[in-house]
Amino acid sequence: MGAGGAGRSHHRVVVVGGGFGGLSCARALDGRPVRVLLLDRHNFHLFAPLLYQVATALLNPSDIAYPFRSIFRRSRNVRFRQATVASIDPRRQTVRLQNGDEIGYDSLVVATGSANDYFSNETLAEHTLAMKTLSEALGLRNHILSCLELAARSSSPQERRTLLTFVVVGGGPTGVEFAGALSELLHIVVGRDYPELRRDEASVVVLEGQDRLLGQFDGRLGRYAAQMLEARGVAVRTSALVEKADHDHVILSSGERLPTRTVVWSAGVRPLDPVGSGSPRSRSRRLRVDPFLRLEGTANVYVIGDAASVPTDGGGELPMLSPPAMQAGRYVARAIVNAAGEGKEPGEPFRYVDKGTMATIGRRAAVADIHGLRLRGSIGWLTWLFVHIYYLIGFRNRATVLASWGWNYLRRDRPIRLILRSRQDAITDEIDAES
Amino acid sequence: MGAGGAGRSHHRVVVVGGGFGGLSCARALDGRPVRVLLLDRHNFHLFAPLLYQVATALLNPSDIAYPFRSIFRRSRNVRFRQATVASIDPRRQTVRLQNGDEIGYDSLVVATGSANDYFSNETLAEHTLAMKTLSEALGLRNHILSCLELAARSSSPQERRTLLTFVVVGGGPTGVEFAGALSELLHIVVGRDYPELRRDEASVVVLEGQDRLLGQFDGRLGRYAAQMLEARGVAVRTSALVEKADHDHVILSSGERLPTRTVVWSAGVRPLDPVGSGSPRSRSRRLRVDPFLRLEGTANVYVIGDAASVPTDGGGELPMLSPPAMQAGRYVARAIVNAAGEGKEPGEPFRYVDKGTMATIGRRAAVADIHGLRLRGSIGWLTWLFVHIYYLIGFRNRATVLASWGWNYLRRDRPIRLILRSRQDAITDEIDAES
Numbered sequence: 001m002g003a004g005g006a007g008r009s010h011h012r013v014v015v016v017g018g019g020f021g022g023l024s025c026a027r028a029l030d031g032r033p034v035r036v037l038l039l040d041r042h043n044f045h046l047f048a049p050l051l052y053q054v055a056t057a058l059l060n061p062s063d064i065a066y067p068f069r070s071i072f073r074r075s076r077n078v079r080f081r082q083a084t085v086a087s088i089d090p091r092r093q094t095v096r097l098q099n100g101d102e103i104g105y106d107s108l109v110v111a112t113g114s115a116n117d118y119f120s121n122e123t124l125a126e127h128t129l130a131m132k133t134l135s136e137a138l139g140l141r142n143h144i145l146s147c148l149e150l151a152a153r154s155s156s157p158q159e160r161r162t163l164l165t166f167v168v169v170g171g172g173p174t175g176v177e178f179a180g181a182l183s184e185l186l187h188i189v190v191g192r193d194y195p196e197l198r199r200d201e202a203s204v205v206v207l208e209g210q211d212r213l214l215g216q217f218d219g220r221l222g223r224y225a226a227q228m229l230e231a232r233g234v235a236v237r238t239s240a241l242v243e244k245a246d247h248d249h250v251i252l253s254s255g256e257r258l259p260t261r262t263v264v265w266s267a268g269v270r271p272l273d274p275v276g277s278g279s280p281r282s283r284s285r286r287l288r289v290d291p292f293l294r295l296e297g298t299a300n301v302y303v304i305g306d307a308a309s310v311p312t313d314g315g316g317e318l319p320m321l322s323p324p325a326m327q328a329g330r331y332v333a334r335a336i337v338n339a340a341g342e343g344k345e346p347g348e349p350f351r352y353v354d355k356g357t358m359a360t361i362g363r364r365a366a367v368a369d370i371h372g373l374r375l376r377g378s379i380g381w382l383t384w385l386f387v388h389i390y391y392l393i394g395f396r397n398r399a400t401v402l403a404s405w406g407w408n409y410l411r412r413d414r415p416i417r418l419i420l421r422s423r424q425d426a427i428t429d430e431i432d433a434e435s
Numbered sequence: 436m437g438a439g440g441a442g443r444s445h446h447r448v449v450v451v452g453g454g455f456g457g458l459s460c461a462r463a464l465d466g467r468p469v470r471v472l473l474l475d476r477h478n479f480h481l482f483a484p485l486l487y488q489v490a491t492a493l494l495n496p497s498d499i500a501y502p503f504r505s506i507f508r509r510s511r512n513v514r515f516r517q518a519t520v521a522s523i524d525p526r527r528q529t530v531r532l533q534n535g536d537e538i539g540y541d542s543l544v545v546a547t548g549s550a551n552d553y554f555s556n557e558t559l560a561e562h563t564l565a566m567k568t569l570s571e572a573l574g575l576r577n578h579i580l581s582c583l584e585l586a587a588r589s590s591s592p593q594e595r596r597t598l599l600t601f602v603v604v605g606g607g608p609t610g611v612e613f614a615g616a617l618s619e620l621l622h623i624v625v626g627r628d629y630p631e632l633r634r635d636e637a638s639v640v641v642l643e644g645q646d647r648l649l650g651q652f653d654g655r656l657g658r659y660a661a662q663m664l665e666a667r668g669v670a671v672r673t674s675a676l677v678e679k680a681d682h683d684h685v686i687l688s689s690g691e692r693l694p695t696r697t698v699v700w701s702a703g704v705r706p707l708d709p710v711g712s713g714s715p716r717s718r719s720r721r722l723r724v725d726p727f728l729r730l731e732g733t734a735n736v737y738v739i740g741d742a743a744s745v746p747t748d749g750g751g752e753l754p755m756l757s758p759p760a761m762q763a764g765r766y767v768a769r770a771i772v773n774a775a776g777e778g779k780e781p782g783e784p785f786r787y788v789d790k791g792t793m794a795t796i797g798r799r800a801a802v803a804d805i806h807g808l809r810l811r812g813s814i815g816w817l818t819w820l821f822v823h824i825y826y827l828i829g830f831r832n833r834a835t836v837l838a839s840w841g842w843n844y845l846r847r848d849r850p851i852r853l854i855l856r857s858r859q860d861a862i863t864d865e866i867d868a869e870s
Contacts, residue, residue, distance in 0.1 A: 043584060043854045060495045067852045069628035079630070082584045082854070101588075134853070149478060149517045149866055153536075193504035195514070417502045418569070419478045419517070431584055 010035065011340035014095055014105040016085045016274065018045050018068055020322040021305030022111030024329030026078055027071075032337045036078040037103065039095070041432070043067055043082045046134055049322065052178040054137040055144070056185045057417045061134050084432045085112070085274045090298050095274070098432040107300045107336045110273055110287070111329065114306035114320055117270035127245035128169065128265040131178065140264065144182070145419045147261055148189065152196040158259070164190075164202040165260040167250050169242050170267030171208030172215065173359035176225050178264060179206045180362035183232045189417070204233070205258065207240040207250070209267070214367065216319060217357060221367040224376050228361040242267070269320060273307040282309035282317060291349030293332055302335070304328035310350065324352050360384045445470065446775035449530055449540040451520050451709065453480050453503055455757040456740030457546030459764030461513050462506075467772045471513040472538065474530070476867070478502055478517045481569055484757065487613040489572040490579070491620045492852045496569050519867045520547070520709045525733050530709070533867040542735045542771045545708055545722070546764065549741035549755055552705035562680035563604065563700040566613065575699065579617070580854045582696055583624065587631040593694070599625075599637040600695040602685050604677050605702030606643030607650065608794035611660050613699060614641045615797035618667045624852070639668070640693065642675040642685070644702070649802065651754060652792060656802040659811050663796040677702070704755060708742040717744035717752060726784030728767055737770070739763035745787065759787050795819045 011034045015022045018040035026038045047064040054061055068080040084098040088110070094102045116132055118125040129143060130136045144166070151163040166186075168179045183204045190197045206213070206229065212222040213229075213236065226236045241253040242263075250263045271286045280288040280296050286309035288296045293308065295301040305325035310318040318324040331350045338347070356370030358380070366380040375383050446469045450457045453475035461473045482499040489496055503515040519533040523545070529537045551567055553560040564578060565571045579601070586598040601621075603614045618639045625632045641648070641664065648664075648671065649657040661671045676688040685698045706721045715723040715731050721744035723731045728743060730736040740760035745753040753759040766785045773782070791805030793815070801815040810818055 043580065043852070060497055061853060062495055065853050067628070069624070070852070073628050081588055083588075145478065146866060153516055153518075189504070193502070193508050417478070417505070418496060418500050431581060 011106045012104060013107045013336055014103060015109040015111060016095065017111035017113055019111060019113045019305060021325030021329040024326040025109050025333045028330045028333030030075045030078050034336060034340050038068060038078060038080045039083050039085055040068060041084040051131055051137045052181055055131055055140040056181040057141055061138065065134055082431050087274050090301050109332055110275065110303045110307055111305050112273045112307050114269040115272045116265055117268040121244060123244040128263040130265055142419050143262060145417055148194055152194050160201055162248050162259040163261050166204045166262045167258060167260045168206045168264045168266060171206050171213035172266060175206055175266040176213055176359050176361060179204050179229055179234050180232060183234050184362050203235060205235045207242055208238045209241045211238050214359060217367060217369050218374055221369060221374055221376060225361055225367055228365045232362055271307045292335060293328055293350050302332045304332055318352055323355060327352055358384050446541045447539065448542045448771055449538060450544040450546060451530065452546035452548055454546060454548045454740060456760030456764040459761040460544050460768045463765045463768030465510045465513050469771060469775050473503060473513060473515045474518050474520060475503060476519040486566055486572045487616055490566055490575040491616040492576055496573065500569055517866050522709050525736050544767055545738045545742055546740050547708045547742050549704040550707045551700055552703040554703065556679060558679040558681065563698040565700055577854050578697060580852055583629055587629050595636055597683050597694040598696050601639045601697045602693060602695045603641045603699045603701060606641050606648035607701060610641055610701040611648055611794050611796060614639050614664060614669050615667060618669050619797050638670060640670045642677055643673045644676045646674050649794060652802060652804050653809055656804060656809055656811060660796055660802055663800045667797055706742045727770060728763055728785050737767045739767055753787055758790060762787055793819050
């Protein structure tokens with residue numbers, strides 16, 4: 001093996017979390033002179049921006065998820081292990097897994113992402129449906145289809161209305177995209193596959209606390225998104241604050257009660273990390289990092305993605321989106337290789353290059369904000385489609401899946417409408433059980 | 436609407452179960468002058484012969500399942516309802532659902548299929564894995580992949596061996612097909628995606644109680660299947676009776692204990708029906724029917740498929756396979772239309788036309804027995820492929836899915852290797868909850 005080959009170094013890198021940030025970092029370290037162990041609680045990377053399409057029966061789980069072991073099949077220096085990290089000990093340079101095992105590191109990358117935040121409101125945590133994981137998206141699909149089955153056999157107008165009212169809390173990109181896709185699903189199946197139901201009985205409602213949708217976009221794009229959703233039959237209610245939820249209602253701060261069995265939460269996330277409470281955090285509870293993305297007070301613990309608070313020039317912090325996470329992952333990989341090779345400080349501080357933001361409302365309607373260039377309608381939609389297909393193909397190279405997707409999309413069918421419950425799999429629990 | 440139009444008649448047909456038999460019957464009644472209600476506990480028809488391909492990560496659930504409501508989307512006289520039937524009352528001509536609802540019928544078709552039979556052995560029922568439903572096949576996929584993850588991180592040779600020994604109980608077509616596909620999956624991933632594992636640590640064992648595989652085929656095909664499995668590294672053990680199982684063993688009647696965490700049950704099924712214990716049954720507990728497939732003692736309750744005991748000339752009964760169920764479904768549909776139209780007895784008794792049996796062992800190896808014409812090897816495999824693709828296309832018309840399937844099959848990849856647990860979906864339970 002030649003000098004500088006991957007097998008030479010014994011610098012051990014542990015990457016915790018295989019989302020966009022952790023995967024980018026591990027890929028950038030592939031073939032470099034370090035030994036990498038990637039840990040994730042799932043055995044697959046998830047293309048999370050398309051989760052809402054699994055929840056609305058347009059895509060299969062395997063269309064947006066790919067096993068880590070396949071991704072690194074040909075790698076000589078990147079290994080994967082399915083495990084949940086319980087804590088880290090920067091002093092002893094170890095991570096502790098939920099099953100009790102300890103793993104040492106020379107450099108650590110914390111890329112553990114985020115979870116839904118219900119702002120300590122237990123009724124919302126209990127009575128709303130999430131869409132952050134693949135299992136949750138499948139659970140949401142089962143729930144929506146079960147509501148249709150139950151409504152189809154009910155003779156009570158009130159019960160039917162409650163079952164057929166679908167409330168989305170939060171008018172950011174996830175809420176807007178899900179509401180648009182759900183409305184299209186209902187248009188496709190209500191009255192056609194469910195002749196017992198009338199279209200005017202079904203409704204999708206978006207509740208947004210601020211005064212407009214897509215707060216992180218330009219105001220005109222937010223208004224355009226609202227118009228497009230309303231043209232598709234979605235009721236958009238801004239300045240509507242959700243106070244609590246129960247079994248068959250969502251209750252606004254105005255006291256208004258909306259009867260519904262389905263409240264989907266896309267109104268807030270909080271960072272998720274195994275770092276103890278002693279480390280300094282931003283107001284949004286993300287971990288503070290130095291200009292080189294190192295956890296404050298450490299020299300070899302990097303934090304990237306949703307878990308990290310990276311300040312922007314405007315005094316805010318980088319948004320919890322995939323582009324900052326991916327850029328940070330590649331930046332940290334370079335810094336680690338430098339540090340491992342020569343023990344020197346990383347050169348330049350991390351700088352995020354904003355390439356734009358986008359969201360789709362449905363077929364042939366999307367918004368994109370690219371360096372002040374605001375695209376919408378069919379052009380926005382084609383841009384959205386191109387970017388997502390580009391990343392999916394780069395990621396999986398599965399033209400057949402995309403053909404299937406485009407085909408179902410264009411002919412307006414949702415062949416994946418299966419109500420499919422998985423029994424608890426005892427052995428899957430053991431992956432995190434104490435050994 | 437013209438005379439004889441579908442809307443004219445008020446003859447109510449209830450079909451219980453949407454497997455091959457019930458679906459064939461409902462399809463044959465589509466457009467005929469009767470009103471049909473199809474009931475199934477799932478909202479989709481399942482192409483059950485390919486379940487083993489879901490369990491071994493070659494196909495997606497939606498590739499072999501299709502929503503009933505899509506199938507009958509354009510029908511004017513066939514309706515679907517997702518429900519489990521608890522009992523039937525032939526005297527009052529009603530079926531009672533698990534949620535308490537009662538539905539009246541003029542003609543009833545019982546097509547409720549079969550469930551695994553563990554011959555009252557509770558240790559087998561508890562410690563073996565089933566593959567009869569789509570959820571079970573997904574659970575089995577999760578289990579197999581979790582075994583690989585757990586073995587990859589274990590340093591105990593004994594524990595690794597136990598996790599990597601996969602035992603299939605039953606050498607009929609299901610057991611043979613699953614063992615062949617599982618062996619191919621292991622060849623693809625062990626040592627490649629799991630560099631921690633060696634191929635000689637993993638093994639698939641088929642335990643068959645009789646003295647040869649594929650008892651219902653010609654003896655030469657059974658021997659050929661055993662040779663082909665062994666060439667693929669599967670250990671075939673005939674005359675091996677399973678006595679019991681525990682958490683990490685299967686125990687043979689000889690006293691031998693095989694350490695394993697995975698025992699897949701394909702050794703026996705029993706009929707499943709909502710008919711009370713008073714009705715006459717065959718030794719295999721299937722319901723006895725008259726030559727017109729009517730439940731003995733009734734004039735308007737038909738039983739088809741696995742639930743029915745249809746005598747053969749040789750003194751046996753028709754096998755529990757899809758062809759007899761489908762032929763019976765179409766026969767009963769004609770009988771019901773005749774009876775509804777003119778109130779007359781059905782003309783000819785039911786006669787089953789045997790078109791052959793087939794099973795695949797893996798890529799380019801299958802056996803088919805068609806009227807004494809015994810095919811095997813590549814020709815058998817192509818015949819098997821043609822028949823299954825023909826029925827899938829006839830059933831779904833989804834060339835894209837088949838392209839994806841063929842593509843993954845030929846390039847020897849299994850992109851669907853996701854360990855994916857679904858949380859319990861509370862609302863799905865309500866479909867059968869008391870209302």
